Amino acid sequence: MSELIHDPMILRQIIMDHYEYPRNHELSDEEGYVSKHMASASCIDDIYVQAKLKDDVIEDIRFDGVACTISTASTSIMSELLQGKTTSEARKIIDAYYAMINNEPYDDELLQEAIAFHTVGKQANRIKCATIGWEAMKQIIEDGEAHE
Amino acid sequence: MIDITGIRRDFPMLNHKQMQSHDLIYFDNGATTFKPQAVIDAITYYYTDLSCNAHRGDYELAYRLDQAFEEARASAAAFIHASEREIVFTSGASEGLNLVAQGYGRKFLREGDIVLSTEAEHASCILPWMRACEETGAVLEYIPLDEQGRVGMEAVAEMMNENVKVIVLAQISNVLGYEAPIREICALAHRYGAIVVVDGAQSVPHLPIDVTELDCDFLAFSAHKMCGPTGIGVLYGKYALLDAMDPLYLGGGSNARFDMCGNILLKQPPYKFESGTANIAGILGMKAAIDYLSQIGMEQIHAYEQQLHRQMVDGLQRLDNIHIYNADADGAIVTFNVKDVFAQDAATYFSAHGVAVRSGQHCAKLLSEKLNTSATVRASLYFYNDTQEIKRFLALAAEADMKTCLDVYF
Numbered sequence: 001m002s003e004l005i006h007d008p009m010i011l012r013q014i015i016m017d018h019y020e021y022p023r024n025h026e027l028s029d030e031e032g033y034v035s036k037h038m039a040s041a042s043c044i045d046d047i048y049v050q051a052k053l054k055d056d057v058i059e060d061i062r063f064d065g066v067a068c069t070i071s072t073a074s075t076s077i078m079s080e081l082l083q084g085k086t087t088s089e090a091r092k093i094i095d096a097y098y099a100m101i102n103n104e105p106y107d108d109e110l111l112q113e114a115i116a117f118h119t120v121g122k123q124a125n126r127i128k129c130a131t132i133g134w135e136a137m138k139q140i141i142e143d144g145e146a147h148e
Numbered sequence: 149m150i151d152i153t154g155i156r157r158d159f160p161m162l163n164h165k166q167m168q169s170h171d172l173i174y175f176d177n178g179a180t181t182f183k184p185q186a187v188i189d190a191i192t193y194y195y196t197d198l199s200c201n202a203h204r205g206d207y208e209l210a211y212r213l214d215q216a217f218e219e220a221r222a223s224a225a226a227f228i229h230a231s232e233r234e235i236v237f238t239s240g241a242s243e244g245l246n247l248v249a250q251g252y253g254r255k256f257l258r259e260g261d262i263v264l265s266t267e268a269e270h271a272s273c274i275l276p277w278m279r280a281c282e283e284t285g286a287v288l289e290y291i292p293l294d295e296q297g298r299v300g301m302e303a304v305a306e307m308m309n310e311n312v313k314v315i316v317l318a319q320i321s322n323v324l325g326y327e328a329p330i331r332e333i334c335a336l337a338h339r340y341g342a343i344v345v346v347d348g349a350q351s352v353p354h355l356p357i358d359v360t361e362l363d364c365d366f367l368a369f370s371a372h373k374m375c376g377p378t379g380i381g382v383l384y385g386k387y388a389l390l391d392a393m394d395p396l397y398l399g400g401g402s403n404a405r406f407d408m409c410g411n412i413l414l415k416q417p418p419y420k421f422e423s424g425t426a427n428i429a430g431i432l433g434m435k436a437a438i439d440y441l442s443q444i445g446m447e448q449i450h451a452y453e454q455q456l457h458r459q460m461v462d463g464l465q466r467l468d469n470i471h472i473y474n475a476d477a478d479g480a481i482v483t484f485n486v487k488d489v490f491a492q493d494a495a496t497y498f499s500a501h502g503v504a505v506r507s508g509q510h511c512a513k514l515l516s517e518k519l520n521t522s523a524t525v526r527a528s529l530y531f532y533n534d535t536q537e538i539k540r541f542l543a544l545a546a547e548a549d550m551k552t553c554l555d556v557y558f
Contacts (some may be wrong), residue, residue, distance in 0.1 A: 011558065119558055
């Protein structure tokens, strides 16, 4: 991972791939999904994130909506990365992602492809786009824990 | 001829300002505009040399302020060829449009009445009337736009009938920059006994405006889109209409007399709409802005903007990677997309190279039926922009694609 982080070509490729072919990019009508609507007041992004939690495990994550490259790709990567994880594992990954975005120390092994966004803060007005899907998932996990 | 070098020297924001380590190019003038030093000085002058309340004092300082205050009303009136008593100071176009919807619409609309508008209006223009209709039982109907997104007279004529009481629309659309045929619409509306409320936010800063010639019933605009301060604007209304309608607020300054039995005697227009201490610094700043524009001349400003607009459109049309939605816009607004790049990502690319443009989403109907896209980039020009800026912008536009738009993050 560590050598990848220095190659913008590869990181850009990851973002483009997830924007052009977003994973889990269809909402489900099935029962058991909780849904979070994220609409930013400061930008165009307007997405829905769905997750199916069973016991402590995130069985599925889906999303859809109108969104820019950064929010689509970051949410797509998140949906792959957190699927199948327990909520406590997911929380660790989410914390690492936020630490990376905020230029704090983080474990890049946890983040896999999500390190593509490690310099998103260069365009500070777009940090919201890089975190909108992650924030939705964080809230879904927190809401779930609050209900227990 | 416009002395562009001299003009640019007047604006602190146009001198040695950088964005992301590049010289700043500001193409978001549809949102707000930069202020010349004369406007900044007028605001400072109020706080440093003329600071007291208007219409309140028996002392000389207050008298001098009252003079300046009413001179400001006179210049606003002259700027749009109205009379002073038809100029209401508001916080901006949004307040002016809300004031008409609440003060006139809610008072006079009845169940079954029709309010006509278009599919391309700004929220500040249409939302107040949605509420006024909801409260009165009137119906809001939309004049269909033509293929390009323009308001055509035939479409307006088809929608007209005796039940139409109000037509509300922008003179120049903030999305596509098309000018509506306001004079013709007013003539038609008046034959049916309807009034016309004009959102002038995107037109008054750019065109010579004569309300007597247009014969519109109300016209609202904001100072900050025409080199003036934020938080101040004008509602023009024909005097008889202003006289008949209600103010939004009651309070000091708007009433002549009141007693504890509940009797309130309001002042005459425009004062009955201006309760509370006014945005005095804003009003004096707006006057300086109007003087500044008038000195250059609105005809000259309009002609020069057309020239810049032509240069930008011609340049963009030569680029295969750019799609323009309004090449023939009347206002200096260019709405476009970089092909295969989401509008917000394109705007970030321009920002990373020092160019301020706006990405935006449009009302569902307009976007799906006319533009066929969910969002666009808008470059809106003003008379202090120059051909060098447009050249730099065009060179950047030529390089814009998914790769370069993502490069700005690394």
